[in-house]
Amino acid sequence: MADLNLNRRDLLAVAAAGAATALTSLPAAHAAAPSAAAQAPGFYRYKVGAYECTSINDGARSFPLPDTFVKNVPKDEVLAAAEAAYMPKGMVTVPFNPQLINTGSKLILIDSGNGIATYEPTKGAVGRTLQNLVAAGVDPKSIDVVLMSHLHPDHTNGIRAADGSMAFPNAEIMVPAKEWDFWMSDENAAKAQSNEMMKNYFANVKKIYAGIESKVTRYDWGKEVAPGITAIATPGHTPGHTSFAVASGGSKVLIQSDVTNIPEFFLRNPDWHVAYDTDPVLAQETRHKFYDMAAAEKAMVVGFHFAFPSIGHVEKDGAKYRLVPVAWNPTI
């Protein structure tokens, strides 16, 4: 190690960061520089009181902006917002970020990401929750609870590994009662057959939960659903869509889930309706209530679709809002 000019303290710090293997693959000095061709691991730690939380990046997906991505706004206006956010020309980029909460006795994963089989055209760019948990030193078998905000594929499909087995085999799976009842209703599914998107959503929930229905715990809004974690009613995006307040030792963070999809569009423009909402008018109302509260409280807000590490504060900007991302903290 001496030839690296690193002392013992440095090496310990490197090892603690979970990256010591890099030492075994160092290029020879003064060889032509090989490219690494891989991004840094996508995890970021932050404290909420005594709780150690980790933002886990499931990846990000860039795709040509669909004509109806925002249902109540002309496409040109949406393209202009994408351009103002420096997204790839003509495209929209949607990131995905589950959150791991370590209460000291329980490991709780909030949402599970896309799973590795979804979005074939962009495979590799999403479905990274398992590999980023491992990069963070977390064994998927040690997860005690997977706490679902709602049952859209990008949040729930990650409970299955590539071979269809349970990705978190020892975890209790908790789903909002209202959400479970909505998607499990044959009557609702039958009504949705004329809507391609909704039809696919119903079929996906059936497929992902096939054979494990009895393993699912249904939870109610307004209750502490896990130690220090309270379920907040934020319906509209889906009928049972849920956000969470995580509180410990006088500190708090709001895990908003999908109160907005990407903030560059829907937090800046809270009255825009994303194509994925079940009830866009209710979602819009929820959004204003949630962000007015978050801005007044100066609360730290985590957004599943915010750019990794997906944490920030929301400030009012006239009738709109603005996200102030947290500055990366090299220590925790």
Add this chain to the structure above:
Amino acid sequence: MADLNLNRRDLLAVAAAGAATALTSLPAAHAAAPSAAAQAPGFYRYKVGAYECTSINDGARSFPLPDTFVKNVPKDEVLAAAEAAYMPKGMVTVPFNPQLINTGSKLILIDSGNGIATYEPTKGAVGRTLQNLVAAGVDPKSIDVVLMSHLHPDHTNGIRAADGSMAFPNAEIMVPAKEWDFWMSDENAAKAQSNEMMKNYFANVKKIYAGIESKVTRYDWGKEVAPGITAIATPGHTPGHTSFAVASGGSKVLIQSDVTNIPEFFLRNPDWHVAYDTDPVLAQETRHKFYDMAAAEKAMVVGFHFAFPSIGHVEKDGAKYRLVPVAWNPTI
């Protein structure tokens, strides 16, 4: 490996991300959850044409806002800006980010960070360049060039390892000619004895470069100083302060160095004067020129004192500017 529910592709991806060691330290399933107590490694890769670049986080330092941190603005106004950026109460947070440019044949490190012996009170929070290079799979011995923007301690002290030896023993050290001449002048040093800050800066340069003066290559503005890397005159912060354009295959990034210190203060308020400027009026003029150009070109800008990963775009906002940080890209 099978019990992790990861397939071979996942494991390769994890290994490629340089994080495979984490596998050896997995906690036993269902033990009380141990806290990791360490942040993710601070490196982030981005492409500029064929060049693979890596933002290397040297850390970040939070300290009580000094009365004179901004010389021409009342402290209350500065505190309000810190609060609007959600910095710790009464404090200012300054991050530090050298850049590694891999041209395919040369490894060039732009600035070297604080070094591990500086800032005793916040030791551990800064001086992380070596450990983050190693986390990124880069042997410090493989660095071909250390390219200095200017000779302030947070940029140049990292050329020395903890024991005083050269941290990058095989690297040519390149310093702007104007900068070298300024700090190496005994006449300038003598004039600076009445100014505590400047006196310390002169002493620090003498100490860091003692015995290696002949290893230093002086470079001029407006020239290609390394393959694809052009030195841009941006004086004011120091007499020889330099920014860089890194260009490859029609793509370009501007590495601004210290055209501003933290953007929350000095990019938002380009007429504010940071205490560290040698010529604050010239620095202010440079700032406007540089950001007007960057905004007009919609250039990607890297800032040494931007929050990690320290990359964004600059947009005009009336007489001010606003930084739009890049969205974390999970692939490169």
